[in-house]
Amino acid sequence: xxxVTQPDIHITVSEGASLELRCNYSYGATPYLFWYVxxxxxxxxxxxxxxxxxxxxxxxxxxxxxxxxxxSSFNLRKPSxxxxxxxxYFCAVGNNTDKLIFGTGTRLQVFP
Amino acid sequence: xxxxxxxxxxxxxxxxxxxxxxCSQNMNHEYMSWYRQDPGLGLRQIxxxxxxxxxxxxxxxxxxxxxxxxxxxxxxxxxxxxxNQTSLYFCASSLTYPQxxxxxxxxxxxxxxxx
Numbered sequence: 001x002x003x004v005t006q007p008d009i010h011i012t013v014s015e016g017a018s019l020e021l022r023c024n025y026s027y028g029a030t031p032y033l034f035w036y037v038x039x040x041x042x043x044x045x046x047x048x049x050x051x052x053x054x055x056x057x058x059x060x061x062x063x064x065x066x067x068x069x070x071x072s073s074f075n076l077r078k079p080s081x082x083x084x085x086x087x088x089y090f091c092a093v094g095n096n097t098d099k100l101i102f103g104t105g106t107r108l109q110v111f112p
Numbered sequence: 113x114x115x116x117x118x119x120x121x122x123x124x125x126x127x128x129x130x131x132x133x134x135c136s137q138n139m140n141h142e143y144m145s146w147y148r149q150d151p152g153l154g155l156r157q158i159x160x161x162x163x164x165x166x167x168x169x170x171x172x173x174x175x176x177x178x179x180x181x182x183x184x185x186x187x188x189x190x191x192x193x194x195x196n197q198t199s200l201y202f203c204a205s206s207l208t209y210p211q212x213x214x215x216x217x218x219x220x221x222x223x224x225x226x227x
Binding site for chain 1: 116147152153154155157170202204210211212213215216217218219220221
């Protein structure tokens with residue numbers, strides 16, 4: 001069965017530090033991959049998506065993610081975190097025939 | 113402004129009292145969906161609709177109803193709410209089905225408490 005795993009429930013970083021949020025998936029075919037961010041009191045907003053082509057994709061707010069087929073991963077990165085990045089981040093995976101599945105989320109806390 | 117609007121933002125009710133959470137989108141999207149978000153469980157799909165008059169169950173449809181009489185509206189109905197339906201609810205829409213790559217646009221959520 002298809003699945004999405006975000007192994008880190010909660011991550012704390014200092015402002016200005018680099019960030020990597022992990023996402024692993026189990027899918028039979030090449031999936032479509034998404035990262036969404038949920039700021040406090042808000043709905044989810046699309047950060048970036050990967051369908052095909054270049055495995056390093058750029059998103060909004062300075063985020064990027066890299067698709068690694070061999071590791072079934074789509075990790076989200078940011079070189080320097082800002083306090084406003086504190087939020088919950090969701091990885092989501094789908095393909096043309098199977099429904100979109102969300103991970104359980106990673107809550108990011110940023111210390112000044 | 114392109115948006116998904118859901119109301120109310122907060123709702124406290126008692127067991128068994130029917131309620132409706134409204135959802136409207138102004139982007140002419142075909143696909144609409146309801147999710148509930150619970151700690152440690154992420155987002156779980158309740159119902160979805162591929163187009164007007166076409167609805168289908170998601171992962172956790174028990175205790176919920178939906179309708180899609182117009183393209184822009186997709187209300188969520190709880191005929192007899194119970195405490196286990198206390199949750200944060202999100203409505204979302206996309207141009208076409210999201211598993212095919214169409215990004216979802218989310219409302220700001222409705223926090224429901226059933227006592």
